[in-house]
Amino acid sequence: MDLSLFLIQTMNGVQYGLLLFLIASGLTLIFGIMHIINLAHGSLYMVGAYLAFWISSYTGNLFLSILLGLPIAIVLGIVIERFLIQRLYDRDHLDQVLLTFGLILIFDAMQSIIWGNDVHGVPIPDALRGGIMLTENLAYPTYRLFVSGVCLAIAVGMFLLIQKTRLGMIVRGGASNREMVSALGINIRWVYTLVFAAGAGLTAFAGMIAAPISSVYPGMGNSILIICFVVVVIGGLGSIKGAFLGALMVGLVYTWGTVLVPQFAGAAVYALMAAVLLWKPRGLFA
Amino acid sequence: MRSLPRSVQVFLLALTVLLAFYPVFGEMLVGDRYDYWLQKLTSVMILAIMAVSLDLLVGVTGMVSIAHAAFFGLAGYTMVMVAPEWDAGSIWILLPAAVLAAALAALVMGVLIIRTHGIFFIMATIAFSQMIYYIFHDSDFAGGSDGTYLFGAPTVELFGRELLNLSDRVTLFYVTLVSLLLVYLLLRTMLRAPFGRVLFGIKENEERVRAMGYNPLYYKLVAFVIGGTLAGFAGVLSATQYQFIDPSQVNWHLSAEVLIMVILGGLGTLWGPILGAFAFEGLHYWFSSMTRYWELPMGVVVILMVLVLPKGIAGGVMWVADKLERRPSQKVQREETAAGRPMEVKHD
Numbered sequence: 170m171d172l173s174l175f176l177i178q179t180m181n182g183v184q185y186g187l188l189l190f191l192i193a194s195g196l197t198l199i200f201g202i203m204h205i206i207n208l209a210h211g212s213l214y215m216v217g218a219y220l221a222f223w224i225s226s227y228t229g230n231l232f233l234s235i236l237l238g239l240p241i242a243i244v245l246g247i248v249i250e251r252f253l254i255q256r257l258y259d260r261d262h263l264d265q266v267l268l269t270f271g272l273i274l275i276f277d278a279m280q281s282i283i284w285g286n287d288v289h290g291v292p293i294p295d296a297l298r299g300g301i302m303l304t305e306n307l308a309y310p311t312y313r314l315f316v317s318g319v320c321l322a323i324a325v326g327m328f329l330l331i332q333k334t335r336l337g338m339i340v341r342g343g344a345s346n347r348e349m350v351s352a353l354g355i356n357i358r359w360v361y362t363l364v365f366a367a368g369a370g371l372t373a374f375a376g377m378i379a380a381p382i383s384s385v386y387p388g389m390g391n392s393i394l395i396i397c398f399v400v401v402v403i404g405g406l407g408s409i410k411g412a413f414l415g416a417l418m419v420g421l422v423y424t425w426g427t428v429l430v431p432q433f434a435g436a437a438v439y440a441l442m443a444a445v446l447l448w449k450p451r452g453l454f455a
Numbered sequence: 456m457r458s459l460p461r462s463v464q465v466f467l468l469a470l471t472v473l474l475a476f477y478p479v480f481g482e483m484l485v486g487d488r489y490d491y492w493l494q495k496l497t498s499v500m501i502l503a504i505m506a507v508s509l510d511l512l513v514g515v516t517g518m519v520s521i522a523h524a525a526f527f528g529l530a531g532y533t534m535v536m537v538a539p540e541w542d543a544g545s546i547w548i549l550l551p552a553a554v555l556a557a558a559l560a561a562l563v564m565g566v567l568i569i570r571t572h573g574i575f576f577i578m579a580t581i582a583f584s585q586m587i588y589y590i591f592h593d594s595d596f597a598g599g600s601d602g603t604y605l606f607g608a609p610t611v612e613l614f615g616r617e618l619l620n621l622s623d624r625v626t627l628f629y630v631t632l633v634s635l636l637l638v639y640l641l642l643r644t645m646l647r648a649p650f651g652r653v654l655f656g657i658k659e660n661e662e663r664v665r666a667m668g669y670n671p672l673y674y675k676l677v678a679f680v681i682g683g684t685l686a687g688f689a690g691v692l693s694a695t696q697y698q699f700i701d702p703s704q705v706n707w708h709l710s711a712e713v714l715i716m717v718i719l720g721g722l723g724t725l726w727g728p729i730l731g732a733f734a735f736e737g738l739h740y741w742f743s744s745m746t747r748y749w750e751l752p753m754g755v756v757v758i759l760m761v762l763v764l765p766k767g768i769a770g771g772v773m774w775v776a777d778k779l780e781r782r783p784s785q786k787v788q789r790e791e792t793a794a795g796r797p798m799e800v801k802h803d
Binding site for chain 2: 200253260262263268271273275281391402432433439442443446447451452455
């Protein structure tokens with residue numbers, strides 16, 4: 170094993186981990202603040218990827234597609250929250266699981282009806298094509314670096330938003346005491362809608378920027394959903410910090426597993442989860 | 456677990472008898488499609504075994520597990536791997552091996568996650584069951600994503616004499632029917648015993664059960680292993696029926712569908728989920744015959760079921776039975792429902 174392979178795989182792992190963080194943070198935010206388990210979270214990732222493919226097939230520009238597609242995904246999130254999720258706040262987790270699984274079925278069917286069942290690719294934007302020379306004869310794809318940078322910037326922005334702003338304070342307040350925030354004259358229902366829409370937007374955005382790397386295919390939402398569960402279980406439910414650490418760990422273990430033990434790359438991530446659960450039964454930060 | 460009203464008992468018995476006589480009158484009823492429906496009914500009864508065993512976890516103990524398909528599929532895969540490659544295996548080896556594998560997997564998974572609650576438990580069951588899925592999906596020892604075949608149904612022989620021929624469809628139909636009844640009666644007996652009362656107690660209030668001197672973790676783990684073992688048993692029947700297994704039978708989507716059967720039928724009643732399995736598969740068949748995109752109407756039905764019908768088919772049957780029998784307890788129950796469903800606030 171030479172050093173360059175090590176370096177590239179580590180960078181791929183970090184990039185995958187940061188992408189996972191975008192998706193898992195939405196999942197853990199929605200849980201932490203609204204106490205809702207959303208199985209359809211992965212479907213929104215899929216919707217993002219398909220929107221990127223669909224719009225860029227007309228515009229030919231990924232960034233324009235993101236600009237046009239993101240509002241669609243956010244509106245979708247608002248509609249789902251207002252019409253369905255909002256009826257679940259006083260119900261137990263079982264009802265949440267079933268209703269959001271019903272949503273998965275509907276999303277899967279809509280995807281086959283609208284876009285068919287073929288695998289599609291999305292071209293990398295011209296400006297980010299090619300690679301950056303790490304050493305004299307070792308290049309790393311620019312687009313992957315770009316994805317890492319964007320994810321990292323969003324992670325920092327989210328941290329600042331939640332910890333340092335008034336809006337973040339209201340959201341944190343809503344997580345610990347819904348009635349109290351409501352009594353202070355804040356419309357908590359809209360805060361929840363906002364959080365859900367933000368989660369949907371984050372996931373869809375992750376699907377859009379991942380589309381050129383991972384390609385766009387049916388069922389992509391389900392596999393990412395499960396990996397995000399692993400991330401959240403490792404990090405601890407409701408913890409953004411945990412989601413960040415968990416996502417990086419999963420990203421690195423997954424990419425390294427693919428290189429070292431390709432037979433069990435899928436299972437290696439779960440072995441990590443089992444190890445964490447043995448050590449800390451509620452995850453690292455819960 | 457209280458006894459069922461007489462009219463419900465009669466209703467369920469009538470349905471069972473009707474089902475048991477399908478091989479007799481089926482040909483008159485559906486003609487050419489007799490064989491198709493014979494197999495379909497067998498596979499639905501196998502799913503019903505899964506549903507009733509999942510009800511033990513979800514409806515009785517309050518553990519929302521989405522790992523049932525993992526035990527179901529693991530048992531099937533174990534049969535394929537233990538059986539001789541070019542010959543039918545003996546049931547006396549395959550059945551214990553497969554059921555034991557499922558039980559062991561449930562025990563290991565249970566030890567890791569039994570201390571967690573609520574959403575965390577749900578996520579952990581999905582994640583671990585997908586681990587088993589990926590092991591079979593990525594492997595080359597069991598056909599990978601294409602799946603693999605079992606060479607013939609297991610033989611049932613005693614001292615060299617054949618007792619049952621499981622490749623005969625009518626025989627398998629009756630074996631499955633008897634299995635379903637036995638599993639139902641076993642769980643029902645268990646729930647009437649003190650063990651079952653502790654499980655119901657855990658669903659209501661785990662802390663109080665602990666305060667009474669029972670260790671809820673132990674009871675939950677035992678229930679989880681029993682549920683997983685029975686799902687494995689259903690997996691044995693399924694592998695015997697189709698003599699084929701692929702990763703889709705381990706996928707969490709199957710677990711979620713079985714969960715829908717449980718809710719559709721009626722949570723915590725044991726007999727409800729059996730009806731739920733028939734109702735779900737009936738809807739599945741109906742929607743598939745109308746459109747290629749059966750998931751769309753099914754998703755709408757699932758969402759409506761959650762929003763409108765939380766008590767499922769069993770709730771409806773009990774309501775009709777109450778009307779018919781005008782039992783003295785009717786007034787009390789009315790008052791309970793009038794007061795509304797007690798709101799559960801869970802924070803975890």
